[in-house]
């Protein structure tokens with residue numbers, strides 16, 4: 055039995071410790087945000103936050119995340135609410151920006167894009183376009199979108215950045 059915290063809730067999973075975290079999330083915990091794209095850390099569709107850092111859950115073993123905190127797409131709104139001391143938030147600003155910019159085309163890659171955007175904006179509240187491009191193309195491999203939604207992703211990150219800064223300044227003036 056391996057214990058981990060997923061979206062703020064302690065979970066115990068009965069599975070071999072070399073099981074990919076992606077399979078645990080989708081099959082054992084029924085979280086369908088992370089997608090199986092390549093299975094080889096080459097596309098980003100399976101990304102989750104592990105203690106706040108984006109990782110590819112397809113190559114991350116269950117054993118390696120024992121006792122750690124995993125956030126999936128499903129947990130982003132609660133993560134934002136907890137960070138800002140809100141009683142509840144319908145959507146994380148990243149998710150709202152994705153909708154407002156109508157970013158997804160087929161949508162398959164967008165889990166990883168939103169996870170990456172969240173990681174970036176938690177570290178850098180106002181990234182430049184170059185910093186956004188670096189975030190999505192650096193790391194273990196670039197985040198790939200076969201539909202070519204890259205321009206809309208940059209616009210959505212900028213929109214989310216503005217919304218998050220606005221929320222922070224509103225609270226500091228409250």
Ligand code: FES
Pocket residue numbers: 089090091092093094095096097098099100101110111112113
């Ligand atoms: S499915 Fe994990 S990086 Fe592609």
Ligand code: FES
Pocket residue numbers: 158159160161162163164198199200201202203
């Ligand atoms: S929206 Fe289709 S793969 Fe990115």
